[in-house]
Amino acid sequence: MGLVVQKYGGSSVADAEGIKRVAKRIVDTKKDGHQVVVVVSAMGDTTDELIDLAEQVSPIPAGREFDMLLTAGERISMALLAMAIKNLGHEAQSFTGSQAGVITDSVHNKARIIDVTPGRIRTALDEGNIAIVAGFQGVSQDKKDITTLGRGGSDTTAVALAAALDAEVCEIYTDVDGVFTADPRVVKKAKKIDWISFEDMLELAASGSKVLLHRCVEYARRYNIPIHVRSSFSGLQGTWVSNEPQGAQKVEQAIISGVAHDTSEAKITVVGVPDKPGEAAAIFRAVADAEINIDMIVQNVSAASTGLTDISFTLPKAEGRKAIDELEKAKSAIGFDSLRYDDQIGKISLVGAGMKTNPGVTADFFKALSDAGVNIELISTSEIRISVVTRADDVNEAVRAVHTAFGLDSDSDEAVVYGGTGR
């Protein structure tokens, strides 16, 4: 019996009852003979309440002090969780990110973990304790300031600790039963996936699946830490994410893992770009300098008559205004005609390693969309993913059509509650 890292999101510890329920689950794991390290997020709405307070004292709260403030949230939940476990007759100690050895860079509000030195956690485990660690936070290597890891940070904390402690699994407890073949709010017949490879999970996360964030899966793949995504309410087996299926997960690998969609992006088209070397570089340099993350990029062949081409790309809606501003500033230097901005788009992605060896997948995908009357505006592919941009209004219908066409529908059509994992 090895070491297990468990992560519980804010909705699992939203109140005293939730904390007691989670404590019992942790103690059960300990009773099974495991050493247990628990990573916990702030209780329910705590983070929102702290942000609200911050905005009341300062219109632009950010940086070092904002991190100091937000980390109070996990401090509360982790101490309460340790108390609840002790109340069940087991030893527990809570540790801040800093105490747990989560070392980060100095980028406040979205720091990256650069090292984990869990000496105190090891000692606590060796002394028979369950170790409770604050998710989402660390301490900066240079200044020893408190940092936070940004959205999904607690999942990353859990995986990083699992890697540093050589855990046998990192269990991510959430309010859904696992990773599904599509968003169950859109596709009633979506099925829970029993096992999925790191690669497919990375593509799903990059394509709009919210259950696990890309960064966390990437970390798990790098250190080969199996992730088990499961519900803190049901106790059922969830979805295993790993290199190779083990034991009960040993199912024949599906050609297609799932269908993801994303309606949080907008599309910018740069119209009338001179078709000569360096033009695309100039456009994306202007956008990158503003620290805007772009997703898909498509350039058509230029019209022979004009020597001009159009370049389209997608990016988070929240960054649309800034990107337009930056491009307008660089307009004369780059030399394009105009910009078109469109935030009524959606993206549908089909993900599966089986694509590599099944050349018919792309054709079947387009046929399914065509049969559903969905018009395609942009296409982009990777080795194991194909994504299209459509009108936002068409997204749900498109996802359902593709899900059915690839035989992913379950026989049952019972509704599944689906939500995010918090931070």
Next chain:
Amino acid sequence: MGLVVQKYGGSSVADAEGIKRVAKRIVDTKKDGHQVVVVVSAMGDTTDELIDLAEQVSPIPAGREFDMLLTAGERISMALLAMAIKNLGHEAQSFTGSQAGVITDSVHNKARIIDVTPGRIRTALDEGNIAIVAGFQGVSQDKKDITTLGRGGSDTTAVALAAALDAEVCEIYTDVDGVFTADPRVVKKAKKIDWISFEDMLELAASGSKVLLHRCVEYARRYNIPIHVRSSFSGLQGTWVSNEPQGAQKVEQAIISGVAHDTSEAKITVVGVPDKPGEAAAIFRAVADAEINIDMIVQNVSAASTGLTDISFTLPKAEGRKAIDELEKAKSAIGFDSLRYDDQIGKISLVGAGMKTNPGVTADFFKALSDAGVNIELISTSEIRISVVTRADDVNEAVRAVHTAFGLDSDSDEAVVYGGTGR
């Protein structure tokens, strides 16, 4: 212009408005040319809310995890205060007790400061920052665990930091205008004291005055740090506590500093104690072993006929049950007849260095009580204090009578709001 340490209690930072008001006061001090270190308590009711949560998950929250939980309170207030200061255009950084170098022993929930190593605070000040430090908390020397200092701990943090940083003054901001000659809720004509010696302040604190706790004053006296107790609302000069009055505080020292009272104690009388060596020691050993703090002790001469005597002592009401239990257990070993427990008592104390050279004070004190028809049950004295125990019902009347008899009444009789300083 030197370094000033300011401490703000929970009532001063109870909400966003309070935090902004305090931020402005801090910035004004900085503008006057001072380096400023601020010690802050948790906002208003935060601590009570955290305790309430703890009790929901565990009936006996205490120790290491309880300290971890409670320290979230100052983390929130200090980060918000730093943000509010930055919003006014000044640089500020917040520090936990641990970051500020507040090193304590390992007694959770009531740790004692054993060293202060404020290297990071010095650096922050040298870089032009206002340093905000979490009150009430530190880190244990041996295990590096988070500790709390117990009631009044933020005041002690402030004085300890002032000593370690060689501050010119430690300002304790609270919701009253200073230290008064008596509790203004009882004596409407109580006067604010402009200056009081450490010694007299120590006696007042030990006798029931709540404005400053004994431990904090003791620390200030040991390191000779002047304390200025003042209102965070009015901005008026408050009460200076120091070795010698300075400048505007140079008033002729009063014979009597003030009248304190305390109705939080109970009296235990051990009846029929054999009058032989070692009996008192056995009684107080039994009580001390249970870690009960006793206050006054009185033993009368024994009746010649029986060779038996009575020993009375006072102690906090909250510890009365435990003391009775311990004494009953030791009854046969000690050999007394019975125990009497009385929690309807009050204590009135007259404090002033002038007593040493004014032998009439004691007589005047008893006459004032007698004229007011107050019966005295126990008497205890120090060089600069005289205390009596009376019926609890007589306390207010006794305090007023003594206050008037020693000429402490102000001419004004406007009501003054009086309260505690929080923790």
